[in-house]
Amino acid sequence: MKLGRLNHVGVATPSIERSVAIYRDRLGAEVVREPFDLPAQGVRVCFVDTPNSQIELIEPLGADSPILKFLERNPEGGQHHLCFEVSDIAQARDFFESGAVRILGPTRIGAHGTPIFFLHPKDMGGVLTEIMESPKQAH
Ligand SMILES: CC[C@H](C(=O)O)C(=O)SCCNC(=O)CCNC(=O)[C@H](O)C(C)(C)COP(=O)(O)OP(=O)(O)OC[C@H]1O[C@@H](n2cnc3c(N)ncnc32)[C@H](O)[C@@H]1OP(=O)(O)O
């Protein structure tokens, strides 16, 4: 498996609107994307583009959102996960299944419309790590 680029840094927030204002007004980010719901993943999402990556703002959606406990621990929100790209998600899953890192749940479709899975933070030095298949290059 070849580790690809850092696709995004996930930032959990109690309010996407409030976080968008922080990135736009304090950091001068151009926030051009609209928030959207990902009910299957229990989050509302808004991407903030940077020249070489993205900030993925995520807000809980639904009573069993996977980020609720994180926000109980961090009421102001905070850095939640890192996401790296791979060319083949099935090959990446095989790679991790043969190793010492716990994979969290099934491979599912993430916010970029490509398959993803997560690696347990306790096996990744305290960093919840998302692996996503690179979007196919438009021809
Ligand atoms: C998928 C759409 C989008 C995309 O990019 O496509 C997203 O990225 S959405 C992101 C939200 N979805 C997920 O995070 C799914 C994977 N996450 C999980 O399955 C859980 O959040 C899990 C298992 C990592 C933690 O769940 P929970 O907080 O309910 O469990 P615990 O409280 O028992 O935590 C266990 C242990 O892990 C530590 N922890 C929890 N979250 C994080 C984190 N984000 N970063 C680092 N460490 C984390 C927590 O403090 C506990 O440690 P302990 O020492 O035992 O207290």
Ligand SMILES: [Co+2]
């Ligand atoms: Co993510």
